[in-house]
Amino acid sequence: MRTSKLRLGVAIIVIYTIAAFIAPYFVNEEKIENWYNGLYWKDNPKLVPPSWVNLFGKSLPPTEELAPVKSQPGLQAFEYDFRYSKPPQDIIVKFNRTEGRPVTVTVTTPSGESYQFYRGTSDEVSLAYQWQVLMEIAEDRGVEFRMEDTAFRMGLKPLFFVNLSGEVVPEHGVYTITVEGALNSTVKIVGATYGILGTDTYGRDVGAAFLWGARQTVILVYLTAVVAVALGTLAGLAASLRGKAGTAVDSISKLSTIIPVIPFMIALIPLTGSVSYNARITIPMWAFVPALAFLLFGKIARNVGAIVRTELNKEYVAAAESLGADRKWILRRHILRIVGPYSIYQLSLFAPKVIALISILGFFRVAPGFNWGTMLGMVLSQNAIYSMAWWMIVPIGLALVVFALAFVLINRELEERFLSRG
Template identity: 30%
Template sequence: MRRRTLGALILATFLLFTAVSYATLDRERLTNWDNYLFWLDYPRGARPVWLGDSSKSVEFSGQVEYPVTEKAPVNLILHGNGEVSITIFRPDGKVVRLSAEINGTTSVNSNTELALQARRFAIEDLGLRREDLAFITPTQALFMDENRNPLPGKYTIQIHPRSVEAQLIGDTYALLGTDYKGRDLWVGFVGSTVNTLILALLTTVLVIFLGILLGIGSGYYETRLGDAVSVILEALNSIPYLPLAIAIIFVLSSTGFHGKLEMGVFELALILALLLVGKFASAVKGIVMHEKVQEYIESARVLGASDLGIILRHIMRAVLPYALSYSTLLFAQMIAVISILGLFQIIPGANWGSFVAEAFTQNAIYSLWWWPLSPSMAIVLVSVGLTLLSGKS
């Protein structure tokens, strides 16, 4: 299989996987990724479902069969409005009945009525002491035996009315688990992936568009404006763009939720594109200056072709192959730049870099090793695909 075909296959598979994951993502969770209060009822530091054989997290409405082996679920989250009743048929024959009025999202652990009823069951029906309940959640108490150990077996959980959506939270959760703030890491990974790819793609498109425009303008037309553009391009090539980009972002961005920098995606892409366009535009200028003195260009002029016609029909034919090849490498470079700036919390918005930076902030690099590993593998996969795609067959 040729290298370009393999590269295209890798990229197409990754992009399709990302698109499907994003399309099926819970928008409410994605919107509230930085709202730590939203995640209060979720487990802290839960492992991915593919890592353990402990209690798993399930979503359901109406009724569900839930097996308990070594560990009990830590919470039962409810989404709905009005009077809700919960009935749990335990494997020891005991039946737990809870009810309360809810409005929006709540849980057995956070709702005062439900938590009191759960603790009352543990004290009156299981004979647990009040001090025993200090070390377990109200939800866990519903799945315990008289010795404060998880009661193994199959539980039948019924929620009425069926319009209420429920989530039984175990110590494993979703595809990437949760961080120490309870946030679903799969939501953060998919969201940061989409943001990184969009920003990198938009920046690449702007660099190619502006580079072709400036390169042709300064290379084809020998005017003062063309000379001025050439001077600007040389200046951009001589200035280290990363320090300048950091300074501009800090000046133009605003402070948003939790003190994080905020800036529109297009504005951010435009800043990066303007600082990176110099090298590409200079290369395009060289191609244009070489092509415009060729005999076939002179022949076209003699035959009455306009400058615009010559540029579109002949000059662009020489520029486009280079632009396409350059764009694949530039896209990979932009992913690296965005990730590095995000890692140091410099660039606004969620991206692969800021996603990994959160793992450092929570000291979770080793304990939740799958967290930083996921964006790292994605970066390697995209880079390999782009490298193969840009290489010769």
């Protein structure tokens, strides 16, 4: 049982470490750079689940970019295979047009009916907002339509549904979108699902944030935990030194235990942080990690100091001192060997605490870079719980819990070994 817990904990940490450093390579960095730029995400569906929900009985159109089946200057054709229970939220057509020449956008249904949605000189058109055309299509196909249907993501229902014997049903098949008069064009289907983890209320890619934030989160946890334990171990050893140096270190470690963590880290923002053009607060890692480690090392230092004082009262220390050994030599050659395993134990104990603190600080945008704490802040600020946006809550919550659980498993194993030796 012991070995299985230790192996499982180590395996989880190894998987997280590898995944954290590989995951960002699967993300378009441009998405993260424009995370707070609302215009960048305006064409995405808002607050929709991931595309894989269709594997569990759903029949929702995914968001996708269509590739042209015919492309030449002045004429492009795109095919969309519609086989879902709901229509796409929108179809956005963008084009580069020839100066002075109008562009025409036509959609042909599987039954062969053609509808001209647009003719004009703008650079893009949103089919779900062509209300006059949609009303004519609705009348022609016997489908009820109101302009406010667009706000409820059903604006294209007249195009993709038809009245058959009094029953309105989806018309499945291949729809052809033809763009005439443009040098080149693109067509985006704004569906009811998106990517691997859906979108938030601004249409931002939650999956991209999850993958990109993994690296920063793992680095922050490892660095902060290691620095805090190293400081605590060294401070616990140094506090046993005679004279002013030992007294000063002991006083600093006591101070560390009484400073409130969250208010102190928030107060760090005006001292080391900066605000970008999009009102994003940025804090350098070189300031965040030492500051958080300083606030956490005090308890470790106190515990290590207690172990050191106990060892210094033993006979082998007195024998070494009688032979001329000084306190520093004894600490380095004898006491450190005893304190070392305890420090590793403390590392496994502190890592879950660091994970929790980084998550909490993320609510206040205090953590540096782009991490899972940032995503937890999204969950709170966008009321994801009340919106039933489980794809914003479950993956990040589960990822943090499993990461913390790995260290808990290792900690329990080390604790059992220490007790069995005692």
